[in-house]
Amino acid sequence: MTGYNYLFQFKNRVDDDVYNNVLSVRSLSNEAQVAFEVTKWRHNRLKGTVTYRNDRVRDTLRNFVSEHNFVANVDYAGSFWKGAVALGLYYEAGSGLEQKREYTFLKVAAGQGSYVWNDYNGNGIEELDEFELAVFQNEADYVKVWLSTNEYINTYNCGTTQTLQLRPANVWRNKKGFLKALSMFSDVAMLRTSQKCTMGKDFRILNPYGFGIADSVLVNRSFNFKNNFGFSLPNSYFSLNYVAMVNQSKNLLYYGFESMNLKHHELTARSELAKILILKAMYRNSVKQSQVEGFAGRDYQILSHQLEQSVTLNFDFNLSLSVTGEAGYKRNLDYGETANRYKAELEATYRMKQLGTVDLRVQYINILYKGGTDSSVAYEMLDGLSSGHNLLWNLTYQTKLFEYLQLNLQYEGRVTNERKLIHTGFLQLKAFF
Numbered sequence: 001m002t003g004y005n006y007l008f009q010f011k012n013r014v015d016d017d018v019y020n021n022v023l024s025v026r027s028l029s030n031e032a033q034v035a036f037e038v039t040k041w042r043h044n045r046l047k048g049t050v051t052y053r054n055d056r057v058r059d060t061l062r063n064f065v066s067e068h069n070f071v072a073n074v075d076y077a078g079s080f081w082k083g084a085v086a087l088g089l090y091y092e093a094g095s096g097l098e099q100k101r102e103y104t105f106l107k108v109a110a111g112q113g114s115y116v117w118n119d120y121n122g123n124g125i126e127e128l129d130e131f132e133l134a135v136f137q138n139e140a141d142y143v144k145v146w147l148s149t150n151e152y153i154n155t156y157n158c159g160t161t162q163t164l165q166l167r168p169a170n171v172w173r174n175k176k177g178f179l180k181a182l183s184m185f186s187d188v189a190m191l192r193t194s195q196k197c198t199m200g201k202d203f204r205i206l207n208p209y210g211f212g213i214a215d216s217v218l219v220n221r222s223f224n225f226k227n228n229f230g231f232s233l234p235n236s237y238f239s240l241n242y243v244a245m246v247n248q249s250k251n252l253l254y255y256g257f258e259s260m261n262l263k264h265h266e267l268t269a270r271s272e273l274a275k276i277l278i279l280k281a282m283y284r285n286s287v288k289q290s291q292v293e294g295f296a297g298r299d300y301q302i303l304s305h306q307l308e309q310s311v312t313l314n315f316d317f318n319l320s321l322s323v324t325g326e327a328g329y330k331r332n333l334d335y336g337e338t339a340n341r342y343k344a345e346l347e348a349t350y351r352m353k354q355l356g357t358v359d360l361r362v363q364y365i366n367i368l369y370k371g372g373t374d375s376s377v378a379y380e381m382l383d384g385l386s387s388g389h390n391l392l393w394n395l396t397y398q399t400k401l402f403e404y405l406q407l408n409l410q411y412e413g414r415v416t417n418e419r420k421l422i423h424t425g426f427l428q429l430k431a432f433f
Contacts, residue, residue, distance in 0.1 A: 003040025009033040027057040041078075048074040069096050084170040088163035093156075093206050100151045102254040105131050105142045111424070115142040116384075120297065120374045128255075129295040132376060135384030136414070138424040155219055156205040159194030188228045195221040215257065223248040241268045256293025263287045278312040287333075288380075300377045301333040306341075318351040330381045337371030339381045356399025356407075365390040388417035406430040 010032050017026040030053070037047040050072040057065055073092040079085070105115055105126065116134040117126055134140035165188050172183035193208045196219040204213060213221075225246045232239040245264040250257055264286040271279045284306040292298040306328040314320045326343040347361040369387035372378060392414040400406050408428040415421045 003038065005037040005039065007033065007035040009035075025058075027055065029053065029055045043080065044076070044078040046074075046076045048072070067097055070094060082170050084167050086163070086165040086167075088161070090161045091159070091208070093158040095154065095156045097152050098155055100153060100254065101146050103144055103146050104128075106145045107142055110141055111138045113140040113143045115144060116140060117142055118374075118376075118379060120376070122374075129292070129298050129376065132379050132384075136412075136424075137426070138412070138422060139384070153198055153219075155196050155198055157194065157196040158206055158208045160192070160208040162191045164189045184231055184233060186230045186232075190224075190226050192224045193222065215252075218250070218252060218257075220251045221249070236272055238272075239270045241270075242266070243268075255295075257291075258293070259289075259291040261287075261289040276314050278314070280308075280310045280312070282306075282308045284308075290376075298376045299334065300380065302330055302377075302380060303333055304328065304330045318353075320349045322347040322349075332371070332377055332381065335371075335377070337377055337381060338369070339371075339387075340368040342366045356397060359394075359396045359398075361394045363390075363392040365392070386416035386418040390414065390416045404432045406432070 011030070013027075013029045013031075014025060015027045016023050018024075031051065032053075033049065033051045035047070035049040037045075039045070051070065053069045055067045055069075057067070071092075071094040073090070076087070076089040078087045080087075105117070105128075107113075114134060115131045116139040118130055118132060119125075120130050121127075131142060131144075165186075167186050168179075169183040169186070172179040175183065195208060195213070197205060197213055197217045198219060223246070225244075227244045229242045229244075230239065231241075243264070243266040245262070245266075247262040247264075248260075250259045264284070266282065266284045268280070268282045273279060284304070286304050287301065288304070289301040290298055306326065308324060308326040310322055310324040312320060312322040322345075324343070324345040324347070326341070326345070328339075328341040328343075330339040330341070331337070343363060343365045345361065345363045347359070349357065349359045351357045365385060366389055367382060367385060367387050369378070369382060371381075373382075373387065393412070395411045397409040398406070406429070408426070408430070410426040410428075412424040412426075413422060
C-alpha cells in the first residue's frame with residue numbers, strides 16, 4: 001500500500017560444538033521482528049520496530065538455560081504551520097540480562113584522566129568518596145573504571161525523548177502589529193526520561209514516567225527537562241533568553257544508591273547598541289543536591305546565585321575585547337557552609353587571515369569561604385579553587401594547517417593562596433575526513 005511500509009522477519013540460529021568427541025547442539029536462538037513506517041504524510045514521519053528473541057544455551061552441566069529478550073521503539077517527527085510548530089517523540093523499551101557492576105578509579109598519565117583525588121582525611125589511602133570530577137585538566141590523573149561482577153540480573157528498561165519547538169517567526173515575520181510582536185518570541189522544550197528495573201510481569205516497566213517504582217527493584221532512573229524561551233528584536237538589537245532546567249538521576253551501585261538533583265534557572269539579556277559594542281547581563285540561580293548512601297561526606301544541597309555583566313568591543317581590524325564582572329553566592333543548605341565569589345575577567349581575541357586565531361583570557365577570582373576545606377562540599381563550592389585570591393590565565397592559538405588538519409596550542413597558568421604557580425601546556429591536532 002502506497003505510503004505504508006511493513007517488515008515481518010523471523011530468524012533461527014543453531015550453534016554446535018564438540019563434547020565428548022560428539023558434535024552436539026550448544027545453543028539455539030529464535031528471533032522475530034516486526035517493523036513499520038508511514039511515509040504518506042509530507043511533514044510527518046512515523047516508524048517503529050518490535051523484536052523478540054529467545055535463546056537457549058547449555059550451562060556447565062550441559063543443561064539448556066532459556067533467556068527471553070525484547071526490544072521495541074517508536075519514532076515520530078512532525079512539522080506544522082510552515083515549521084512554526086515542530087514535535088518529536090521517541091519511545092523505547094527492552095529487556096535483557098546484565099552483570100551487576102561496581103567501579104574503581106585508576107591512575108593514568110598526568111592530565112590524561114577526568115577525576116582528581118583529594119585526600120580529605122589525610123590517611124594517604126585512595127577512597128571512593130575522595131574523587132571528584134577535575135575542574136582543571138592538569139589535576140585530572142584518574143579515570144573511572146567499571147568492574148563486572150559474577151552476579152547477573154534480569155533488567156527491564158524504557159525511556160522517552162520528547163521535543164517541542166515554537167517559532168512564530170516562520171509564519172508571522174512579515175506581519176504587522178500584534179502578530180509581528182508574537183513573531184519575536186520562540187520556545188524550545190525537551191524532556192528525556194529513562195529507567196531500568198528488575199520488576200517483571202508488570203506493565204509499569206513500560207511506563208517511562210513510573211517514578212512510583214520501589215527502590216528494591218530499581219537499577220537506575222533519570223529525568224531531564226530543559227526549556228529555552230527567547231525574545232529577539234529584528235536585526236539582533238536586543239534579545240532576552242530564559243532557560244529552565246531540571247536534571248534528576250538515581251543509580252544503584254554495590255554500596256547503595258547515588259542520587260543527584262539539579263534545578264537551574266538562567267536569564268540572559270543581550271544588546272547590540274552598535275556594531276562595535278555589545279552589552280550582556282546574566283543571572284543564574286540553581287539548587288544542586290547530592291545524596292550517596294554510605295558516604296555522608298558527599299551529601300549536600302547547595303543553593304547558588306550568580307550575576308554577571310560583560311562589555312564586548314569588536315573592532316574592524318579583527319580584534320575583539322571583552323570585560324566581564326561577576327558576583328556570586330553559594331550556601332550549603334544542609335550544613336551551612338557559605339562562599340561569596342567575585343570575578344573580573346579580560347579577554348582579547350585576534351583573528352589573522354589564513355594564519356589563525358589568538359585568544360588571551362585573564363581572570364582574577366576572590367572567594368570568601370566559611371567552612372571546612374577538606375571535603376567534597378568544599379571542592380564543589382570553591383569550584384576547585386582556594387579560598388582567597390586566585391589568578392588564572394589562558395593563551396590559545398588555533399590555525400588550519402591544511403584543509404583537513406587543524407592545530408590547537410594552549411597554555412594555562414594559575415596561582416592561588418594555597419598552591420604554587422602552575423603552568424600547563426596542550427598541543428592538539430585534529431584531522432577531518
